[in-house]
Amino acid sequence: xxxxxxxxxxxxxxxxxxxxxxxxxxxxxxxxxxxxxxxxxxxxxxxxxxxxxxxxxxxxxxxxxxxxxxxxxxxxxxxxxxxxxxxxxxxxxxxxxxxxxxxxxxxxxxxxxxxxxxxxxxxxxxxxxxxxxxxxxxxxxxxxxxxxxxxxxxxxxxxxxxxxxxxxxxxxxxxxxxxxxxxxxxxxxxxxxxxxxxxxx
Amino acid sequence: xxxxxxxxxxxxxxxxxxxxxxxxxxxxxxxxxxxxxxxxxxxxxxxxxxxxxxxxxxxxxxxxxxxxxxxxxxxxxxxxxxxxxxxxxxxxxxxxxxxxxxxxxxxxxxxxxxxxxxxxxxxxxxxxxxxxxxxxxxxxxxxxxxxxxxxxxxxxxxxxxxxxxxxxxxxxxxxxxxxxxxxxxxxxxxxxxxxxxxxxxxxxxxxxxxxxxxxxxxxxxxxxxxxxxxxxxxxxxxxxxxxxxxxxxxxxxxxxxxxxxxxxxxxxxxxxxxxxxx
Numbered sequence: 001x002x003x004x005x006x007x008x009x010x011x012x013x014x015x016x017x018x019x020x021x022x023x024x025x026x027x028x029x030x031x032x033x034x035x036x037x038x039x040x041x042x043x044x045x046x047x048x049x050x051x052x053x054x055x056x057x058x059x060x061x062x063x064x065x066x067x068x069x070x071x072x073x074x075x076x077x078x079x080x081x082x083x084x085x086x087x088x089x090x091x092x093x094x095x096x097x098x099x100x101x102x103x104x105x106x107x108x109x110x111x112x113x114x115x116x117x118x119x120x121x122x123x124x125x126x127x128x129x130x131x132x133x134x135x136x137x138x139x140x141x142x143x144x145x146x147x148x149x150x151x152x153x154x155x156x157x158x159x160x161x162x163x164x165x166x167x168x169x170x171x172x173x174x175x176x177x178x179x180x181x182x183x184x185x186x187x188x189x190x191x192x193x194x195x196x197x198x199x200x201x
Numbered sequence: 202x203x204x205x206x207x208x209x210x211x212x213x214x215x216x217x218x219x220x221x222x223x224x225x226x227x228x229x230x231x232x233x234x235x236x237x238x239x240x241x242x243x244x245x246x247x248x249x250x251x252x253x254x255x256x257x258x259x260x261x262x263x264x265x266x267x268x269x270x271x272x273x274x275x276x277x278x279x280x281x282x283x284x285x286x287x288x289x290x291x292x293x294x295x296x297x298x299x300x301x302x303x304x305x306x307x308x309x310x311x312x313x314x315x316x317x318x319x320x321x322x323x324x325x326x327x328x329x330x331x332x333x334x335x336x337x338x339x340x341x342x343x344x345x346x347x348x349x350x351x352x353x354x355x356x357x358x359x360x361x362x363x364x365x366x367x368x369x370x371x372x373x374x375x376x377x378x379x380x381x382x383x384x385x386x387x388x389x390x391x392x393x394x395x396x397x398x399x400x401x402x403x404x405x406x407x408x409x410x411x412x413x414x415x416x417x418x419x420x421x422x423x424x425x426x427x428x429x430x431x432x433x434x435x436x437x438x439x440x441x442x443x444x445x446x447x448x449x450x451x452x453x454x455x456x457x458x459x460x461x462x463x464x465x466x467x468x469x470x471x472x473x474x475x476x477x478x479x
Contacts, residue, residue, distance in 0.1 A: 034244075047316065077268045077307040086305055087259070087268035092347040092380045114347075114438065115380035136251050137347065137382035137438060138471040140268040141259035159318045160268075160307045174244070174440070185379060188441045192434035 014172060020068040021109050029131055029175045031182035037133075037171040041070040041112070042153070045091050047161035049099035056102060063154035063163065067107035070133075073114075075160035076150075077140070085150045085166070087140030090114040093132070097121045104128040112173060116185050122201050125177055132177040134184075146171040203280070203335040205479055207287025210337070213477055214296025217341040218273065219304035221475040222265040225256045228410035229472045232447040236384055242442030249384075249437055249444070252470060263304075267471040270306040271343030273297045273325030276407060280334035293339070294323045309346070328400065340407050340476040348385060348469040351377035354399055357461040363422060366391060366463050371429045373465045374446065379439025382469035384447045386410065387430070389423075390464040393454035402466035405450035407474055414451055423449045437470075447472075 017025060019039035029035065042064055044052070055062055073093055077086030093113030100111065101124035109130045114137040117125075125132060135143065149167035156162050176184045181201045190197035233256070237249035259266040275293055279285075285292070301308060301322040308322040353373050357365050370389055377385070390401030413420035427449040436442030447470065456462060 050316075075268060075307065075309070077265045077270060078305045080305045083264075086307070087265040087270075089268055091269070092350070094380065114382065116378055116439070134379070134438070136248050136255075137379075138267045138345075138469055139251050139255040141262070141264040141266055142251060142255040144264060145258070159320060160309065161318070185439050188435070188439065192441065 014170075019070045019110075019168075021070065026109060026129060026131055027179055029178050031175050031178045031184040031187060033175040035133065035173050035175060037070070037173060038169050040165055040167050041072050043072045043074050043076075043164040043166060045073050045075045045161050046095055047158040048155055048163045049096050049103075051155055051158075053099045053102050062106075066103055068109050070110040070112060071103070071108055072112040072166065076144075076164070077160070079150070083144075085144050085147050088144045088147055089140035090135050090137055092137075093117060093134075100124065104130050116183070117177060119201065122177055122181065122183065126179070126181045126201060129179055131175060131179065133173040134176045135171070135173045143171065202282050202284060204284045204286060205337060207285060207289065207292035209479065210285065210289065210292040210339070211296040211299065213479060214275070214293050214339060214341070215300040215303070217339065217475050217477060218297050218300025218306070218343070221341050221343055221473045222270045222304065222306050223263045224260045225266055225471070226474060229447075229470070230256060232410055233384075233470065236437075236444040236447060240437070240442050240444055242436055242440065244440045245437040245442035245444065248440060265306060266473065267345060267469070268307055269309060269345040269347060270301070270322075271345045271473070272310050273322065274342040274344050274403065275325050275327045276338075276340035276342070276404065277327060277329045278338040278340075279329065279331055280336045281331060282335035283337050285337075290327060293327055294325060297325045298323045328404075337479040338476060339479070340474070342403075342406060342474045345469055345471065348381035348467045351381040351467045352402070352465055354395070354462065354464040356395065357463055359459070359461045361461060366461070367422065367426050367429065369463050370426050370449075370465050371433070374430050374467065375433055375435070377467055378435060381467045382471065383435060383439065384437055384444045384470050386468040386470075386472050387426070387446050387449045388466035388468060389426070389449065389451040390466070391451055391453045391462070392456035393462060394456070394460070395462055397454055398462035398464035399466070401452040401454060402464040405452040406466065406468050406472070407476065408450050410472065411448040414453075416453070419451050419453055423451050426451075
């Protein structure tokens with residue numbers, strides 16, 4: 001497999017992680033850890049979430065099995081000929097908050113986006129043992145280089161909001177919420193204020 | 202008098218749309234480089250390095266800087282002596298449609314009720330202004346909505362004064378946190394009416410980045426707000442440091458004696474903006 005051309009020195013000391021997550025890996029991740037993801041993940045944003053939850057409400061089967069998976073919040077730009085994908089950086093995660101606890105109940109083990117999550121989502125992550133990661137917003141051209149395969153799985157009519165499966169290699173991310181309920185954004189705030197960080201959940 | 206064919210306008214807008222999404226303007230690149238150079242937080246510095254590299258890759262390979270290639274906001278300034286043969290609005294929309302299709306840009310426009318994607322990225326939002334002269338200027342701002350969603354407007358009582366204005370803007374950026382992809386550009390519209398303030402805030406984003414308002418009183422407010430935002434220390438991506446905002450632009454307009462409208466339009470670091478003159 002060819003390593004994507006990414007200039008060195010972006011994130012130093014990245015911790016390599018395979019996805020879907022292997023057993024006992026999640027508990028080793030701590031808020032603020034820098035990770036490099038390789039393997040496969042699913043994508044989804046507003047419309048995909050709305051539709052997945054609508055299927056659940058109707059008691060129907062989902063087009064994908066969520067158990068153990070990582071879901072990346074992204075709506076890529078179209079690929080030109082010869083490209084795997086167009087720009088494919090993260091979208092803002094809070095818009096998925098209304099739907100996320102339902103998916104965590106089904107065994108989803110991680111989400112990847114940008115920006116902070118609501119308290120109900122953080123509580124649900126803690127309850128179901130899932131993590132939340134963020135990557136660099138607005139770096140869609142560069143991040144596309146870490147996506148080595150893209151496959152459309154469902155909701156094609158939603159255009160950029162369709163559900164894809166991506167194969168990624170060395171995709172950089174930061175752990176925001178770990179299994180213990182720590183929140184990296186809150187840790188940054190505590191540090192700035194010069195106060196001791198205390199978990200809010 | 203000067204006559205322009207609507208087809209010329211379509212061609213120009215198509216080129217603007219395609220280039221704006223892949224080639225960042227020098228003003229934003231300079232700000233990102235300066236931010237990287239003064240950043241002390243290692244993670245934020247690395248993120249800024251990523252953003253600069255991302256811009257280089259985007260331009261070199263003509264990949265959009267960000268997958269959110271936005272909803273088009275078009276500022277048309279038309280000289281009174283310009284005659285457009287054909288339909289100006291349709292010519293612009295057609296340019297956007299062609300640019301987004303041929304430039305492999307993301308189609309992000311949908312019906313607000315059904316949420317059904319129009320599939321073409323049109324309609325764009327067009328603002329038309331008539332001025333003396335024989336020039337047609339078209340400014341294009343493909344607006345990503347991760348940042349747009351963090352915007353806000355308040356009708357303050359005049360007693361709140363400038364301290365109240367500053368407080369509202371700073372709080373808005375603070376509340377936005379890491380959502381709008383900081384470092385952000387903060388557009389502020391002060392005065393006028395409800396809708397005028399919002400339009401001023403948006404329009405201020407078209408100013409060359411970091412240029413102060415020519416009115417020294419307003420420029421001072423811009424500086425104060427900028428300083429306070431960057432002292433908050435949320436930083437790049439909410440990962441700490443001194444670069445939460447790259448610039449604060451404020452535009453003002455006289456307002457009613459009872460009113461003090463303040464609009465804040467937040468723009469991400471992928472600050473794509475282009476302008477042409479026909």
